[in-house]
Amino acid sequence: MTQAPYDPQAPHQTPAAGDPTPDQGPLGRLAQNAWQAVLLMGVASVILGILVLVWPGASLWAAGVLFGIYLVVSGVFQLVSAFGRHVTAGLRIVAFISGAVSVLLGLFCFRGAMQSTLLLALWIGIGWLFRGITQTVAAAADPTVPARGWQIFLGVVTALAGIVLIDSPFESVAVLTLVGGLWLLVVGVVEIVTAFAVRGRAKRIPDGV
Numbered sequence: 001m002t003q004a005p006y007d008p009q010a011p012h013q014t015p016a017a018g019d020p021t022p023d024q025g026p027l028g029r030l031a032q033n034a035w036q037a038v039l040l041m042g043v044a045s046v047i048l049g050i051l052v053l054v055w056p057g058a059s060l061w062a063a064g065v066l067f068g069i070y071l072v073v074s075g076v077f078q079l080v081s082a083f084g085r086h087v088t089a090g091l092r093i094v095a096f097i098s099g100a101v102s103v104l105l106g107l108f109c110f111r112g113a114m115q116s117t118l119l120l121a122l123w124i125g126i127g128w129l130f131r132g133i134t135q136t137v138a139a140a141a142d143p144t145v146p147a148r149g150w151q152i153f154l155g156v157v158t159a160l161a162g163i164v165l166i167d168s169p170f171e172s173v174a175v176l177t178l179v180g181g182l183w184l185l186v187v188g189v190v191e192i193v194t195a196f197a198v199r200g201r202a203k204r205i206p207d208g209v
Helices: 026-053 060-082 089-109 117-141 148-167 173-202
Strands: none
Touching: 026 060, 026 173, 060 089, 060 117, 060 173, 089 117, 117 148, 117 173, 148 173
16 A cells, blocks of 8 residues: 655655655754753853963953953854744844954953953953843743743843842952952853753654644
8 A cells, every 4th residue: 555645734644665754844843952052152161261270370461351251152152042033123233232242342351451450350241141131031031931030030140140240349350350260150151051952842742833
């Protein structure tokens, strides 16, 4: 008996051997890419946090370079996500501004002429604050976002880290790197947990969504 061709619209029908299976829809593809990006950011945050903590004698310039790399990389990820087809116009603008600000602040951190610990803390704090707000708003505005609760939590943690750095009067590079390194570890761990949560939810997104 010859089996009828697979029809993706027909209920309770499974594809036969050799039949093309429907491609995963844009939401599924987005989720698959999103968890990998978040995982990479989490791993980078943890590695950078460890480097900062084990280098207590880092100069202001060295600390600026380390934190600047993080801000630039995270800003680039935000800029890329801003041009995704899944993003609404409002969130696209917010993500683009946040990514651009993060990249700009990261470049400021590379400036060897910067001699103010407070200024470096402000650059890092503002970058984290913008990113955290963007993450929280994006996840809260879209109920279909995979692992929505974890992504909102990640945004809140990142924004809180930014507020701490902006509001704390750091008198030395050692204190700044200690606080910044600890927050990088916290943010990185939450990012890694969020990435695997997004991955788990992405597997349950129906094909064609």
